[in-house]
Amino acid sequence: MKRILIVDDAATVRMYHRNILETAGYAVEEAVNGIEALEKSLQQSFDLFVVDINMPKLDGYGFLRELRSQDVAQAPAIMVSTEAESNDHIRAYAAGANVYMVKPVKPDQLLINVKLLIGEACL
Amino acid sequence: MAFIKTHSAQSISEDERKQPRNCENLEAELDNPNPTTRRWAARDLVDCPKASVALVSHLEQEEDVSVREVILTSLTTLGDEVAVAGLVNCLSSEGVALRNEAIEAMKQLPDEVAPIMRKLLADANPDVRIFAVNILESLRHPDVEAWLIEVIENDPHLNVCATAVDLLGEVGSFAAKEPLLRLKARYFEEPYIQFAADLALKIINED
Amino acid sequence: MPASSISELDFEKFREFFYRKTGIQFEPSKRYFVDKRLEERIELTGSETFRSYFTMLRFEASGEELQHLTNLMTVNETYFFREEYQFQCLVNSLLPDIVQRKKDGNPIRIWAIPSSSGEEPYSIAIYLLEYWAGINNWDIEIISSDIDTQILGQARKGRYSARSVQHLPENVLRKYFTRVADEYQICEDLREAVEFTRVNLAEPADTRPYRNFDVIFCRNLLIYFDDVSRKAAAETFYDALKPGGFICLGHSESMSRISSLYKVRKFPEAIVYQKPLEAR
Numbered sequence: 001m002k003r004i005l006i007v008d009d010a011a012t013v014r015m016y017h018r019n020i021l022e023t024a025g026y027a028v029e030e031a032v033n034g035i036e037a038l039e040k041s042l043q044q045s046f047d048l049f050v051v052d053i054n055m056p057k058l059d060g061y062g063f064l065r066e067l068r069s070q071d072v073a074q075a076p077a078i079m080v081s082t083e084a085e086s087n088d089h090i091r092a093y094a095a096g097a098n099v100y101m102v103k104p105v106k107p108d109q110l111l112i113n114v115k116l117l118i119g120e121a122c123l
Numbered sequence: 124m125a126f127i128k129t130h131s132a133q134s135i136s137e138d139e140r141k142q143p144r145n146c147e148n149l150e151a152e153l154d155n156p157n158p159t160t161r162r163w164a165a166r167d168l169v170d171c172p173k174a175s176v177a178l179v180s181h182l183e184q185e186e187d188v189s190v191r192e193v194i195l196t197s198l199t200t201l202g203d204e205v206a207v208a209g210l211v212n213c214l215s216s217e218g219v220a221l222r223n224e225a226i227e228a229m230k231q232l233p234d235e236v237a238p239i240m241r242k243l244l245a246d247a248n249p250d251v252r253i254f255a256v257n258i259l260e261s262l263r264h265p266d267v268e269a270w271l272i273e274v275i276e277n278d279p280h281l282n283v284c285a286t287a288v289d290l291l292g293e294v295g296s297f298a299a300k301e302p303l304l305r306l307k308a309r310y311f312e313e314p315y316i317q318f319a320a321d322l323a324l325k326i327i328n329e330d
Numbered sequence: 331m332p333a334s335s336i337s338e339l340d341f342e343k344f345r346e347f348f349y350r351k352t353g354i355q356f357e358p359s360k361r362y363f364v365d366k367r368l369e370e371r372i373e374l375t376g377s378e379t380f381r382s383y384f385t386m387l388r389f390e391a392s393g394e395e396l397q398h399l400t401n402l403m404t405v406n407e408t409y410f411f412r413e414e415y416q417f418q419c420l421v422n423s424l425l426p427d428i429v430q431r432k433k434d435g436n437p438i439r440i441w442a443i444p445s446s447s448g449e450e451p452y453s454i455a456i457y458l459l460e461y462w463a464g465i466n467n468w469d470i471e472i473i474s475s476d477i478d479t480q481i482l483g484q485a486r487k488g489r490y491s492a493r494s495v496q497h498l499p500e501n502v503l504r505k506y507f508t509r510v511a512d513e514y515q516i517c518e519d520l521r522e523a524v525e526f527t528r529v530n531l532a533e534p535a536d537t538r539p540y541r542n543f544d545v546i547f548c549r550n551l552l553i554y555f556d557d558v559s560r561k562a563a564a565e566t567f568y569d570a571l572k573p574g575g576f577i578c579l580g581h582s583e584s585m586s587r588i589s590s591l592y593k594v595r596k597f598p599e600a601i602v603y604q605k606p607l608e609a610r
Contacts (some may be wrong), residue, residue, distance in 0.1 A: 011346050012289035012319045019318065032350070035586035035594060042596040053255075056227050059219045066594075081283040082253055104285055104315030115579040126455065126523035127437055127469045158610045162569060166534050189568060189591050189609065196562050220590075231558050233391070263349075263389040293343055294388065326339055329381075 002118050003027045003045070007037040007063060008052040010078075013103075020107045021114065032089055034058025038066055046075050046117050050110075051097070053081040053088060061095040069097040076117040080105060146171035153181045158190050165193040169200050179209030195228045207235045207252050211243070214254045226254050230261035243271060249280040256286040260293075268294050275306045285315055292323035295330065300327055332350030336365055336380045342370070345385060348403075350587070351396060353559070367402045368594035371395070393556060400553060408449045410456075410490075411497045414547065416578050417453060419599035420545065421462040422577050428544050429464055431574060432609075437469035441540060441570065442547040443531065449494060450547060451524045452516055456498075457505055473540075474527035482526050488516035531563050540570045550580035552588065565590035574607040 004026050006017045018028045029044070031037035033055040041049070049067075053060040060079055068074065079097035081088050088102040099113045132323050144167060152164035165181075168174035178194050178201075184247060185191045198206040210232075213225035229236050236258060242253035259267050271294070274287040284306060303320045310316040336344075341364070345356055356364050368380070375395065377383035387395050411417065421448060442451040451474035458465050476482050495503055495514050507514040530536045531551075546567050553561045566575055568591050577592065578600070579585060585592050585603045592603035 010286070010289045011343075012292055012322060013315075015322065016315055016318045031586075032181060033586055035590060036584065038594045039584065039586060040603055042594060042601065054219065054223060057586060057588075059223055061219060062590075076144050082286075103282060104313065107314055124470065125465070128522070128525045159569060162565070163538075166565070178476050189565075192561070192589065192591060193565050196558065196565060199558050200562075217597070263391050265389065267389075293347070326343070329337055329339065 001025070001027045001075070002047040002120075003029065004048045004050060004114070005029045005031060005037060005040060005046045006050045007031045007055070007060065008050075009033055009035065009055045011039065013052070016104075017110070020110055021050075023108065024111055024114070026114070034060060034063030034066070037063050038070075041067055042072060045073055048075050048114060049077040050114075051077055051079050052085070053079060053092065054104075061091060064092075064096040078110075078113055146174065150174070150177040153177060158187045161185070161190045165190060165197050169189070170199045175201050175203050175205035179205060179212075181256045182209060182213065183221075191221065191224060195224050199228045199231045202232050202235050204235075206233060207239065211239065214243075214251050215248065222254065226257050228257070229258045233262040233264050236262065237266070240264075240266075240270060244274060244278075248249070250285055252278065252280065252283045253286050256283065256290065260290055268296060268299060271295070272299055272302045276302050281310065281313065281316070285290065285319060287321040288316065288323055292319070292326050295323050295327050297327060300324065303327075336368060338559070339484060340380050340384070341365070344380075347384075347388065348399075362378050364403070366533070371402065378507055380383065397554075408446045409494045409497060410449050410453050412449065412453070413581050414497070415599045416547070416549075417457040418461075418595065418601060419578070419597050420454070421457060423597035423599060424545055424602065425462060425464055428574070428576075429468065437471045438545075439471045439473070439543045439544055440545045440547070441543045442474040443476070443553050444478075444548075445485050445526055446473070446477040447481055447483060447490075447494075448488060448516075448524070448526070449490070451485075451526075452520055452547070454547070455520050455523045456502060460502060471525070472523060473525045473527060475527045475540075477528065477530045479528055485524075486521065486526050488521050490514045490516065507578075531566060532559055534566070537570065538567045542572050543563065543570050544572060544575050546575070546577045548577060548579060550583070552579070553583060564591060566610075568605055571605040573605055573609045575605050576607075577603045579603070 004021055006014050008014050008017070008029060009032050014030045018030065021028050029040060029046070031040050035058045037051070038058070051060040051063060064077055076098040077096065078099045078101060079092040080101045080103050082103045092100045098117055101109065101113065146168070149164045149168050149171065152160050155161055155164070157208065165178065175198060178198050182191065182194050185194065198209065208227050208254060210225045213221050216222050240255065244252055246252055246255070259270060271287045271291050275284050275291070278284050288303070288306065303324050307317060307320045336424050339489070341361065359425060370385045372380060375383060375386065377386060387399070425438070442454060445451055455472055458470060472487070476485070489510070491513060495507065506517050506520055508517065529540070548567065552563055555563060564585065571577065593606055595602050595604045
């Protein structure tokens with residue numbers, strides 16, 4: 001079973017994403033900010049990250065930059081943010097995200113991106 | 124080689140600071156090229172009653188995150204009007220880290236932030252309104268639920284409402300029920316709002 | 331109130347809130363333990379339901395109830411070799427990392443706070459003597475501090491109950507302790523190996539002289555602090571550490587709830603926080 005780490009400081013958003021992903025057959029872990037996400041991703045292996053940008057302590061950019069600099073197996077990341085009009089998407093890709101999505105995400109759109117990144121599309 | 128002891132607290136490490144510790148010198152030291160000196164100045168300024176002005180004006184130009192963190196801790200402890208106004212300014216900053224640090228600091232100042240909450244929730248910039256709702260999360264204030272209800276009833280921005288619903292699940296009472304149902308009707312095609320509102324309603328109904 | 335009055339959703343909300351405020355995370359297996367203690371506080375505060383208690387907990391400006399609950403949820407028990415994996419991490423990972431980077435012959439400095447009755451700093455000293463070959467090549471300075479002068483006196487004295495030494499291997503116990511009636515006296519050399527000092531972590535004037543440490547142990551202390559004091563403590567440690575210095579927190583604590591100043595370092599034995607090498 002593919003494992004996905006959801007990183008978001010909002011509990012309801014984590015539950016929403018978890019619900020979508022678990023229903024589609026993925027195993028899900030959660031972290032509430034970038035540092036906790038980093039701790040978890042150094043101790044366990046994941047196939048994908050779904051990462052919010054605005055979080056306390058360490059934001060999504062910081063998490064991805066730090067993760068990408070670590071000597072561990074790297075998984076793709078979907079970055080989600082409430083801000084559609086700023087240049088967040090450029091910063092997200094620069095930090096190491098593979099896909100940028102605007103919140104709130106639609107279940108089918110999230111799943112398409114997940115499948116593409118995990119390599120399960122069209123299976 | 125073995126264990127050694129320093130034998131007196133004084134010799135644990137010599138106090139390396141050269142300037143006398145008065146408020147004026149401390150403010151000047153905020154511009155010192157050495158971050159350690161700046162951190163100690165920011166930390167010690169907490170005992171200077173008018174330090175918020177200097178700390179706030181230094182905050183936005185400070186590039187070392189470790190110094191910024193100490194400045195924010197001191198501003199939180201000082202917690203006066205100037206400090207709060209400085210933190211509010213940071214909410215519109217382009218720097219994600221600074222913004223989030225300011226939100227964290229404001230969460231610690233419920234009584235000081237409460238009087239300006241209405242203004243923040245009415246800010247023209249939806250991002251600032253989202254941050255304002257984020258701040259409500261840790262605010263121990265009796266009006267939190269009323270503010271959140273106002274947001275989901277009136278705010279035109281989907282994500283501001285979404286953030287508020289998230290929190291209503293934690294603090295919502297029976298009073299939030301009808302507003303949540305109206306929000307669901309307003310955003311009937313938005314799966315996240317349906318999910319979050321249903322969750323909040325479920326918790327409220329459990330009472 | 332009946333035992334089943336805390337629903338699954340309520341429990342999740344509480345778990346989330348308590349973690350956010352204290353950094354203490356409950357495994358699902360702790361559900362019974364947590365429920366019991368919550369029910370105790372609900373009854374003692376005269377709350378009618380879990381929800382009314384939770385609302386009070388969240389909005390009480392003094393944070394007093396949260397402190398009561400935290401005390402109840404954390405069993406503050408100290409004994410020799412408690413959370414031993416961190417001492418293993420110290421000798422197998424942290425010290426080798428420090429020594430490899432070290433450019434001078436100055437002593438390696440370790441700060442253990444709170445000292446409590448001394449079990450932790452003495453455990454560090456014993457661990458270094460028993461399990462770290464580098465002790466033959468390097469001077470080590472162990473300083474241990476507490477706010478409580480009475481407990482510092484006890485720590486300096488070094489007299490322990492059988493319960494306190496029960497996790498020590500038999501040979502270690504025989505080597506470093508003498509039995510006195512039904513207690514155990516730590517040997518003179520170890521008493522000499524640790525410097526005990528009084529420090530209030532929340533008082534900058536107290537912590538200012540504490541600098542240039544290679545490792546700080548601060549286990550199960552910050553959970554008793556409020557958010558601002560906890561953040562301030564992490565910032566104080568930042569100035570007490572050398573660049574590249576390490577900080578070890580308690581088993582249930584995580585820097586992720588406290589401060590973003592440290593790098594997360596993964597070692598085989600534990601996750602440890604490090605002041606960035608390039609920091610000044």
